[in-house]
Amino acid sequence: MAGPDVPLCGIREVDAGHLDLHRRIDTFGRLWKLGADDAALLDSLKEVREAARGHFEVEVAVLSGYGVPARHHRQIHDAILEKLDAMLDEMAEKSNHQRWFAVLDDVEQIFLDHEVMEDRAFYALLTPPPEDGRLAG
Ligand SMILES: [Fe+2]
Numbered sequence: 001m002a003g004p005d006v007p008l009c010g011i012r013e014v015d016a017g018h019l020d021l022h023r024r025i026d027t028f029g030r031l032w033k034l035g036a037d038d039a040a041l042l043d044s045l046k047e048v049r050e051a052a053r054g055h056f057e058v059e060v061a062v063l064s065g066y067g068v069p070a071r072h073h074r075q076i077h078d079a080i081l082e083k084l085d086a087m088l089d090e091m092a093e094k095s096n097h098q099r100w101f102a103v104l105d106d107v108e109q110i111f112l113d114h115e116v117m118e119d120r121a122f123y124a125l126l127t128p129p130p131e132d133g134r135l136a137g
Pocket residue numbers: 018055059115119
């Protein structure tokens with residue numbers, strides 16, 4: 001998952017945060033494939049949640065540093081964290097292999113959607129402009 005699907009903005013802290021987040025999601029997916037138990041999967045999902053929380057703080061700080069109003073973007077981040085918390089609560093309560101797969105699928109989609117749409121929308125506002133050709137046009 002990490003790699004070509006994750007748009008880069010050229011701001012090192014933001015790009016590193018996205019790649020780290022997707023590495024953790026990959027680990028979560030590998031654990032699921034290996035048949036890891038619920039406790040290991042819960043811990044892995046908690047790590048994704050914590051990585052997201054830290055990344056969101058950095059991202060909002062970067063936006064604010066560039067003078068970009070970040071209130072709406074912060075609200076989107078809060079909603080993502082709330083979704084992850086609801087998943088963690090649900091899976092701590094009751095889970096099975098198929099349900100974990102659905103959670104993994106949701107988590108991958110939530111972050112890809114956010115990065116490709118909402119994060120990418122502000123990339124053009126940040127200078128220096130990204131050198132990554134995928135962002136052109
Ligand atoms: Fe982001």
